[in-house]
Amino acid sequence: MPHLVRSGLIQCGNPINDETRPVAEIQKAMLDKHVPLIEEAGRRGVQILCLQEIFNGPYFCPGQDRRWYAAAEEVPGPTTQFLAEFAKKHQMVIVVPVYEKAMRGFFYNTAAVIDADGTYLGKYRKTHIPQTSGFWEKFFFTPGNLGYPVFKTKYATIGVYICYDRHFPEGARALGLNGAEIVYNPSATVAGLSQYLWKLEQPAHAVANGYYVGAINRVGVEAPWNIGKFYGSSYFVNPRGQIIACASEDQDELVVADLDLDMIDEVRQVWQFYRDRRPDAYGDLTR
Secondary structure (H helix, E strand, O other): OOOOEEEEEEEEOOOOOOOOOHHEEEEOOOHHHHHHHHHHHOOOOOOOOOOOOOOOOOOOHOOOOOHHHHOEEEOHHHHHHHHHHHHHHHHEEEEEEEEHHHHOOOEEEEEEEEOOOOOOEEEEEEEOOOOEEOOOOOOOOOOOOOOEEEEOOOEEEEOOHHHHHHHHHHHHHHHHHHOOOOOEEEEEEEEOOOOHOOOHHHHHHHHHOOOEEEEEOOOEEOOOHHHHHHHHHHOOEOOOOOEEEEEOOOOOEEEEEEEEOOHHHHHHOOOOOOOOOOOHHHHHOOO
16 A cells, blocks of 8 residues: 655735735734635645745745834744644644744744644754845845754654755755655745746755655735746655646645655665765865
């Protein structure tokens, strides 16, 4: 019998694109919009669910508006505690990307991992922070400092790699070496900048490391920042690099796939990328 794990990804557009509204109101509207989709995941038997980057708010980084520091919280904190109740209700692991308070007026771009009984397992902090046109994250986020942890959940060992991280193969490899069977990449990325890479890089990570990847993107256009269209297309890719489920480009949506964890060993027995690697020859990468 195959060892199947049912996983889900939620992509969602922001319902309030109005900077005159209070930050807490905007966050609550986005959280409330996710709840029916989380409940749908429970009804459909999803065992591991991942939400998109900055799931409970807009992608505000282009505006460099300091008012958004009000969105930061402790992790674990109120958002993880709220979603832990859904985890317990549905016996569902939930990966929760949130703003985490840091020192000196910055915060971390963090993903908390809640096990199927509601237990907080730990967190990953986004490692690679961009400073490019429209993506001024270095004005807000401090780089992650927790390395590349994996989390042994009820159903599988999982890792998290957030948005811009996906352009760096080093962390993707570290997650595999640390034991990840599924890696989730919650993102906020727009057409015209990296869309052609969206279905190229993460299947490559899956093949190079012999694991599943769940790639999540948001949808819609968010005013007043208007950096472009978030193109959705959230998907699962298997260890052979094959996309096995994919969402639309423009709809709020839950995408679900059954992941056969036995395929991981099958692929790694054929492609011995871990056995044949040469860490003794890679010193130049960190020199």
